[in-house]
Amino acid sequence: MTQLESARNNIITDEMRRVSKIEGMDTCTLRDRIASGEIVIPKNTLHKIENICGIGRGLKTKVNANLGASNNAPDMSKEMEKLKIAVEAGADTVMDLSVGKKINDMLNDTLKYSPVPVGTVPLYEVATNILANGDIGDMAWNDIEDVIIRQAEMGVDFFTIHAGVTKEIVEFLKKRERILDVVSRGGSFMVDWISKNGDENPLYTNFDRILEIAKRYDVTLSLGDGMRPGAIKDAGDEAQIQELIVLGRLSKRARDFGVQVMIEGPGHVPINQIKYNVEMEKSICQGAPFYVLGPLVTDIAPGYDHIVGAIGGAIAASYGADFLCYVTPSEHLRIPDGADIKEGVIASRIAAHAADIAKGIKGAQEKDVSLSSARKVRDWKRQFALAIDPEKPTAYRKASSPKSDDVCSMCNEFCPIKRVEESFKR
Amino acid sequence: MTQLESARNNIITDEMRRVSKIEGMDTCTLRDRIASGEIVIPKNTLHKIENICGIGRGLKTKVNANLGASNNAPDMSKEMEKLKIAVEAGADTVMDLSVGKKINDMLNDTLKYSPVPVGTVPLYEVATNILANGDIGDMAWNDIEDVIIRQAEMGVDFFTIHAGVTKEIVEFLKKRERILDVVSRGGSFMVDWISKNGDENPLYTNFDRILEIAKRYDVTLSLGDGMRPGAIKDAGDEAQIQELIVLGRLSKRARDFGVQVMIEGPGHVPINQIKYNVEMEKSICQGAPFYVLGPLVTDIAPGYDHIVGAIGGAIAASYGADFLCYVTPSEHLRIPDGADIKEGVIASRIAAHAADIAKGIKGAQEKDVSLSSARKVRDWKRQFALAIDPEKPTAYRKASSPKSDDVCSMCNEFCPIKRVEESFKR
Numbered sequence: 001m002t003q004l005e006s007a008r009n010n011i012i013t014d015e016m017r018r019v020s021k022i023e024g025m026d027t028c029t030l031r032d033r034i035a036s037g038e039i040v041i042p043k044n045t046l047h048k049i050e051n052i053c054g055i056g057r058g059l060k061t062k063v064n065a066n067l068g069a070s071n072n073a074p075d076m077s078k079e080m081e082k083l084k085i086a087v088e089a090g091a092d093t094v095m096d097l098s099v100g101k102k103i104n105d106m107l108n109d110t111l112k113y114s115p116v117p118v119g120t121v122p123l124y125e126v127a128t129n130i131l132a133n134g135d136i137g138d139m140a141w142n143d144i145e146d147v148i149i150r151q152a153e154m155g156v157d158f159f160t161i162h163a164g165v166t167k168e169i170v171e172f173l174k175k176r177e178r179i180l181d182v183v184s185r186g187g188s189f190m191v192d193w194i195s196k197n198g199d200e201n202p203l204y205t206n207f208d209r210i211l212e213i214a215k216r217y218d219v220t221l222s223l224g225d226g227m228r229p230g231a232i233k234d235a236g237d238e239a240q241i242q243e244l245i246v247l248g249r250l251s252k253r254a255r256d257f258g259v260q261v262m263i264e265g266p267g268h269v270p271i272n273q274i275k276y277n278v279e280m281e282k283s284i285c286q287g288a289p290f291y292v293l294g295p296l297v298t299d300i301a302p303g304y305d306h307i308v309g310a311i312g313g314a315i316a317a318s319y320g321a322d323f324l325c326y327v328t329p330s331e332h333l334r335i336p337d338g339a340d341i342k343e344g345v346i347a348s349r350i351a352a353h354a355a356d357i358a359k360g361i362k363g364a365q366e367k368d369v370s371l372s373s374a375r376k377v378r379d380w381k382r383q384f385a386l387a388i389d390p391e392k393p394t395a396y397r398k399a400s401s402p403k404s405d406d407v408c409s410m411c412n413e414f415c416p417i418k419r420v421e422e423s424f425k426r
Numbered sequence: 427m428t429q430l431e432s433a434r435n436n437i438i439t440d441e442m443r444r445v446s447k448i449e450g451m452d453t454c455t456l457r458d459r460i461a462s463g464e465i466v467i468p469k470n471t472l473h474k475i476e477n478i479c480g481i482g483r484g485l486k487t488k489v490n491a492n493l494g495a496s497n498n499a500p501d502m503s504k505e506m507e508k509l510k511i512a513v514e515a516g517a518d519t520v521m522d523l524s525v526g527k528k529i530n531d532m533l534n535d536t537l538k539y540s541p542v543p544v545g546t547v548p549l550y551e552v553a554t555n556i557l558a559n560g561d562i563g564d565m566a567w568n569d570i571e572d573v574i575i576r577q578a579e580m581g582v583d584f585f586t587i588h589a590g591v592t593k594e595i596v597e598f599l600k601k602r603e604r605i606l607d608v609v610s611r612g613g614s615f616m617v618d619w620i621s622k623n624g625d626e627n628p629l630y631t632n633f634d635r636i637l638e639i640a641k642r643y644d645v646t647l648s649l650g651d652g653m654r655p656g657a658i659k660d661a662g663d664e665a666q667i668q669e670l671i672v673l674g675r676l677s678k679r680a681r682d683f684g685v686q687v688m689i690e691g692p693g694h695v696p697i698n699q700i701k702y703n704v705e706m707e708k709s710i711c712q713g714a715p716f717y718v719l720g721p722l723v724t725d726i727a728p729g730y731d732h733i734v735g736a737i738g739g740a741i742a743a744s745y746g747a748d749f750l751c752y753v754t755p756s757e758h759l760r761i762p763d764g765a766d767i768k769e770g771v772i773a774s775r776i777a778a779h780a781a782d783i784a785k786g787i788k789g790a791q792e793k794d795v796s797l798s799s800a801r802k803v804r805d806w807k808r809q810f811a812l813a814i815d816p817e818k819p820t821a822y823r824k825a826s827s828p829k830s831d832d833v834c835s836m837c838n839e840f841c842p843i844k845r846v847e848e849s850f851k852r
Binding site for chain 2: 070071099124127131136173174176179180181182183184185187188189191192195196230231232233268270271272297298299300301302303304306307308310311314315318329330331332333334335346347350351353354355357358359365367368369371372373375376383384386387388389391392393395396397399400402403408409410411412413414416417419420421423424426
């Protein structure tokens with residue numbers, strides 16, 4: 001039985017108990033929200049996960065790190081080092097988004113070494129295979145099905161499925177009203193396929209078969225947003241909203257079938273459109289967890305998109321988004337290196353945590369109180385131990401020359417905290 | 427006449443014309459908003475400013491960079507290099523927040539070399555003088571007045587004045603209900619002084635005299651928030667709100683007197699409290715421009731507070747805050763170096779720009795459209811030239827090995843933009 005089916009049968013699984021303990025949410029509430037589809041626990045029945053992870057209403061906002069190589073000869077030890085960096089920085093899940101010949105080795109190692117749930121976009125492997133000898137237009141349903149089955153058998157915990165990219169949407173795209181037509185790799189494969197074959201998206205037409213496979217291994221489906229806007233100006237257009245309607249329809253089908261499901265969201269979205277995006281997803285997808293990619297609140301900051309994404313992510317999560325896909329400083333520029341990955345995870349975790357304070361998530365503000373209490377007494381070691389990343393502040397302090405251990409070099413003997421403390425002591 | 431008095435007399439000054447041209451706001455609207463106090467143009471009549479800067483309702487959100495040394499022997503050429511970095515990164519104003527013996531040389535050079543408006547906290551010089559031979563408690567009104575007059579004569583464009591820290595607030599602080607009592611240097615001087623003398627804040631009791639000096643040189647007053655919360659848990663407490671009430675009263679007096687005024691705001695504030703903070707400031711201070719320090723939406727990210735501040739700043743500005751004081755990665759840790767300053771200015775500019783898109787500021791979204799149009803055709807040079815910082819993305823691309831000039835190493839031949847372009851071309 002999937003977690004969803006168990007919850008519906010009033011069964012509290014071991015996984016639910018583990019999530020309940022980590023989150024401080026009582027098992028009954030957790031079970032009820034899994035039963036209603038508002039919370040998912042992405043965990044393939046065949047995959048051992050050290051750090052189990054619940055995603056959804058009332059739980060801490062989670063962060064995903066995208067990993068994977070995009071060339072044919074990745075250095076596997078380097079890739080596993082990146083996985084380690086992402087997890088140590090605090091990623092709650094990772095996605096292996098590799099393309100290229102070594103895709104299977106990568107996934108195998110990622111599943112083996114990752115202590116957190118692992119997601120994939122099966123279409124990437126399908127496309128890699130097809131493009132080695134032909135064209136996306138040649139892709140048959142069997143090619144897709146084979147990969148989905150094999151990856152499920154390997155133990156993948158969640159699949160991104162771009163089933164919402166329909167013929168109707170491709171017709172809209174062909175009007176060329178968007179600045180950046182499609183910025184989703186999975187989305188672009190389906191648009192290309194539909195455009196070449198004139199048929200309906202096979203992920204859509206064979207969705208029930210995907211549900212059967214997902215159910216067998218309790219793979220959580222993450223319904224992909226192939227139409228996510230890639231430019232602020234494209235946000236909230238027909239393609240985006242139309243796809244969400246389709247995803248809402250499919251999420252209901254998945255849930256009725258006993259398959260856990262979450263919804264992926266934009267993309268490049270101006271601040272003033274974030275609130276309705278979250279509210280709309282929650283209403284049209286019956287409260288399914290919302291997994292946002294960013295959102296990026298401006299297009300003009302390549303090199304700093306982790307900051308752009310942290311702004312959007314914090315706002316989205318404060319309105320109810322449940323799961324943030326990290327954005328690294330190398331977004332739009334290159335495949336991220338280790339430093340980019342760390343920076344990206346930290347930026348997203350800041351956004352998630354700030355939103356959790358705003359949402360009133362249990363225990364979120366306690367961390368701030370602890371760190372600020374250490375700050376009050378200028379206990380640098382304790383401050384840094386409590387910090388979201390102990391390494392960077394430790395290095396910053398080490399590189400500075402404060403006049404005494406009791407202050408920092410920003411104010412030195414003019415430290416306001418110390419001044420008032422001494423003034424009130426007299 | 428000050429800009430405010432000119433506006434009230436229906437005079438359109440040269441400065442108004444310059445701001446109007448830069449912002450694309452017609453001169454009459456601009457003049458009316460200066461007359462009502464909703465917009466200020468910080469410019470000392472004695473100071474030549476290359477890049478004039480209007481701040482307030484309907485104008486682009488502005489960014490201030492805090493500079494200055496906190497030791498007695500700063501390397502002046504290094505400090506001027508920092509000024510250059512801040513301005514080149516796009517700071518709209520700078521504040522020289524130096525303390526220590528060379529405070530006057532620093533201010534002199536900053537005023538000479540800065541192409542943007544310069545602000546100070548005159549209290550810092552007063553405190554530096556007093557603390558050289560005595561105690562803050564010894565500070566007399568004359569000491570303060572002398573410095574305010576001299577700095578106004580030197581050409582400082584805006585003064586932070588901590589006149590809202592009153593005896594009543596110090597009584598509240600003495601209950602020790604806050605985690606971090608006072609985190610504002612200026613605030614801590616006044617708390618210390620009041621605590622030692624038992625008298626009312628001399629900046630408050632002599633506020634009319636400050637207005638006379640400010641009026642003579644058209645120095646804009648920035649009413650300082652000495653009680654800004656230094657911890658999320660302290661946000662929105664009696665001290666903070668009580669001070670804002672006093673500032674609202676003083677801002678009315680300043681405006682009635684013909685002196686331009688803006689209001690400084692918090693501080694450490696959780697996301698869910700930002701909206702009311704902006705709305706409250708706008709109502710209680712009669713629409714005066716709101717100059718926020720951050721806000722910082724969590725306490726737990728030392729080393730990454732530029733990201734924390736960008737989240738808070740973007741949200742605050744999208745609700746109507748007008749002016750963001752930058753936060754650098756070294757906040758809470760050390761005096762910022764050149765790299766920190768650049769990172770801080772860029773992060774704040776991202777926040778300001780993202781908010782300007784949300785607020786519908788004229789022309790804001792055009793930059794995004796231009797960059798995204800260049801992105802569509804993979805014109806890297808044009809993308810980077812249009813970017814908020816051309817340097818970093820150029821370096822990132824240079825350090826990567828994409829398979830062709832037409833893609834980036836994130837997706838290589840799987841580039842979705844290229845795929846759909848080619849698919850639709852057939």
